[in-house]
Ligand SMILES: C/C=C/C(=O)SCCNC(=O)CCNC(=O)[C@H](O)C(C)(C)COP(=O)(O)OP(=O)(O)OC[C@H]1O[C@@H](n2cnc3c(N)ncnc32)[C@H](O)[C@@H]1OP(=O)(O)O
């Protein structure tokens with residue numbers, strides 16, 4: 001038995017759940033990995049010179065044992081997230097430390113502590129097997145998976161599953177991720193695959209869409225409302241392309257920051273009217289490595305006021321971090337909110353705290369999404385209210401190049417990866433709905 005037989009079943013129009021349940025699971029499968037014995041390979045290099053193509057491997061790996069509450073999924077497609085870039089350049093720390101720590105928690109978790117890390121935090125595919133205690137899903141179900149892995153044995157996580165002390169991001173802080181032909185997930189990561197999307201389109205939004213939903217829309221994040229001026233950094237990137245859609249769909253006014261005319265054009269085609277090309281306008285928020293330039297914050301704020309008719313920002317959607325955070329705090333209106341989920345350009349932020357306290361602003365930390373938020377975000381995709389922002393699709397063996405593109409900011413929106421799917425465009429079950437949204441679905445393609 002090989003993965004080829006699994007693919008044949010998925011592609012046959014008439015395979016039943018019983019047929020999938022009867023398919024033997026192969027001994028091994030192909031997966032994208034990083035290797036523990038290579039964690040020092042980039043020592044001494046600048047971040048931008050660390051090349052994911054050198055650290056990312058395609059290996060044949062054994063299928064992990066299936067535990068209670070878990071599912072094995074045949075992965076048709078996945079996508080590249082920035083967390084896989086971090087893993088591949090071993091920054092800010094090696095993810096093998098996460099696997100070791102998880103492995104120490106219990107007997108079953110030891111499976112995750114291996115000399116290789118199978119990465120990837122998105123998937124679209126078909127359930128192959130479920131473990132004891134799983135009733136909501138069965139072999140043959142077409143699914144996407146969100147990346148929240150929790151144990152929920154402590155009371156801490158029961159109001160908001162992100163607060164579980166054993167909260168982990170699947171495929172980053174756990175093993176057996178989605179950039180592979182088979183993945184191991186907890187069954188409560190599974191959600192129905194939107195029928196109007198192909199496998200690679202369905203695999204693209206998951207992580208970033210859920211994160212943007214919590215960070216911007218959810219009451220656990222900024223709780224955006226109609227009419228809010230929302231400053232969105234990297235508005236055509238992974239997170240930003242969903243934040244822009246949420247702002248527009250929710251009646252807010254996105255002020256989109258991008259770095260090229262092409263990216264500005266994508267934002268315009270999504271419906272945004274206020275766009276700042278940070279490259280063309282040449283903002284230099286830092287005079288040198290240690291000193292910011294408040295005059296540049298003011299120039300940036302003035303430009304925002306021109307675009308809003310004199311209003312300041314209600315919510316900043318932050319993720320670049322060190323480079324932009326001082327400006328983000330400055331341009332926020334009195335009582336406004338800066339919500340942050342990352343620090344791509346550096347995690348030691350500096351800002352002028354007088355502008356925060358004197359103007360009663362708030363900084364909110366946000367990370368991925370709880371089960372409910374991830375489900376609600378996926379529901380919006382399934383209803384055609386929010387669309388995938390897939391620009392380019394790579395084969396599994398070219399994942400290193402895909403991660404390189406994201407690391408070097410050469411991409412738009414999301415970059416997809418075909419795992420078992422032999423070509424793009426497969427897996428669409430609702431052609432009628434697809435036809436209604438086809439322009440929006442293809443908006444980011446090949447730009
Ligand atoms: C969905 C996608 C998401 C993304 O893409 S996010 C971007 C990618 N992710 C990242 O870049 C994050 C990577 N993660 C990290 O960098 C680290 O993960 C953290 C810095 C977040 C945490 O580091 P850690 O080593 O886990 O924790 P510690 O707090 O630095 O050290 C743990 C030790 O510190 C003690 N400690 C914790 N809090 C306190 C306290 N309040 N007072 C005193 N001690 C404390 C603990 O007990 C423990 O101690 P003991 O080492 O002895 O076991």
Ligand SMILES: NC(=O)C1=CN([C@@H]2O[C@H](COP(=O)(O)OP(=O)(O)OC[C@H]3O[C@@H](n4cnc5c(N)ncnc54)[C@H](OP(=O)(O)O)[C@@H]3O)[C@@H](O)[C@H]2O)C=CC1
Pocket residue numbers: 081082083086207208211233234235236237238239240257258259260263278319320323324341342343344345366367368369406409413
């Ligand atoms: N905590 C969480 O749950 C999550 C955290 N993240 C983190 O968020 C960050 C962004 O992820 P994602 O959106 O997928 O990545 P992308 O690379 O797809 O998009 C980020 C965009 O930010 C802009 N940007 C990058 N650097 C700077 C800078 N120095 N100054 C201003 N703008 C900048 C770029 O847009 P442009 O050049 O057009 O301005 C870029 O396209 C990563 O660090 C990732 O790890 C992501 C998802 C979830």
